[in-house]
Amino acid sequence: MADDILALHGLSRAFGALKATDDVSLTLRRGEIHALIGPNGAGKSTLMGLVSGKLAPDRGTVWLEGRDITRLSVAARARAGLGRSFQVSSLIPEYSALRNVMLALQGRAGHSYRFLRPVMRDQALISGARAILARVGLGPRASVEAAVLSHGERRLLEIAMALALSPKCFLLDEPMAGLGAEGTKQLVTFLHGLKQDAPILLIEHDMDAVFQLADRISVLVYGRIIATGSAAEIRANPQVRAVYLGTEDSL
């Protein structure tokens, strides 16, 4: 379909006898947030690895705007338009917030083999990064090293770096992890606006946030998707209630 930005077709990946991802197909449409939920060990991280390119699938394909990207490396997928954030903040610790975002802008442009012009005199790179930091609310912290930012600020910097890639779609791996109630609320508002930039495939443990944000939800259990639908449909689905919602997390 023309509106499918990201499409997974029959993705499978086994580790020995364990089928971590088992024939998973899903789509991410323009303008939507598609949340992926599932109990611990359901295979969310493996699926994330298959989409981002960190892992190769045994079977199946990954498509981005109608282009088969299954064989591309992590870096090539990022240049093709996948903007991801990590479950555990993954930043360049010795670089300031500004330089982290500048590096993302540099990565998107694909011009890393330049040896002469100093990056700190590259006004386009600097002003672009400042604008993005301002948008996520980190403007005043631009010159602080990533290693000494607070946990919440590090989560925001993760998003800022994904944003700097101007991706065709976002892969956000538990962006709310470890945020307090206030931080989560702010991020929910922000993500709601972000989906206008590009659709979001969201892996998240915070059920309140998921049900507030997601246009569609897919439930992953033992590597398989057992249901996909709107928040209301997922809440009402008896299979989902039985294997997931009734067991450890409650609605």
Place this chain on the structure above:
Amino acid sequence: MDSTRKEWLLNALIAGALFAVPLWAWLANEPFIITLATRIAILAIAAVGLNIALGLGGMVSFGHALYLGLGGYVAGIAAHHAFHGTEVLGLPGTNQMLPIWALAMVLSGLVAGVVGALSLRTSGIFFIMITLAFAQMGFFFALSWPAYGGEDGLPIFVRNQFPGLNTARPWDMFLLAYAVLMLCLLAFAGLRAARFGAALMAIRQNPDRAAALGISPFGIKLVGFVLSGMITGLAGAMMADLTRFVSPAMMAWTVSGELIVIIILGGVGRLFGPVAGAAILVGFEVFFGGLTEHWKLWLGLVLLGVVLFARGGLIGLLAGRVRHGG
């Protein structure tokens, strides 16, 4: 004073001292001191090369003696054929430094490309061991190749020439080494500040994040490794000319270790770390080497102290740590 300005001041001081001391020696007619300063400058060039791989890229090459030796043999073999008026691979020998340097850099770069392409698929201790293995291959090859002296080495009877200088004079040779060192430092500072350096330093800290931003760690590291080998190869050609002798000992694994020690003593990844480190190493060798043949024991203790208490080496101790702010 902020740490960046402090570091620039310190760098200027080191650069000034490395020029002023041999200048005084020249005026006072002390050629031994001039040659010592020349040796510091050339060792520093070799370490500037390694500093690209190790300091910026975090690639702990334990085999950079290979490039030093390759450069040395280019200079030795070219001079050997020029002296005897014979040909090598259909080419005449030469006693001109400029083409020798160019060839030394190209050859070192090619070999570093092969070594890097194979070893950069690994990391950590495996990377260290593979780079060491390649250097040992070079060492034993040179040892068993009788055409160019084998284990006896190859003397350079007349020092190679540079236009406008009389390289046989210690002061001229020093000026040449000093100028090349400054050019190499300029190149290091330039690529560190540019997008390439930003990518290379980011990959050292977090390769997964760099990849997720579209920056391929392998390609960037390989280019860094090749540039690193080229500069160390250049230093090798100059070192052979300074001592007018090249032998397999130049490729010994202890030499690779010495280059790492220079960088750790001076400051890993710091612009003038290699210069400070080379000065400390040669200084120790001369002053403590005159007092006791066990001077390496004292050097070892200093190294231990640096690793335990002053991770940033001399530059880090005096100028504080690096800031990538803005």
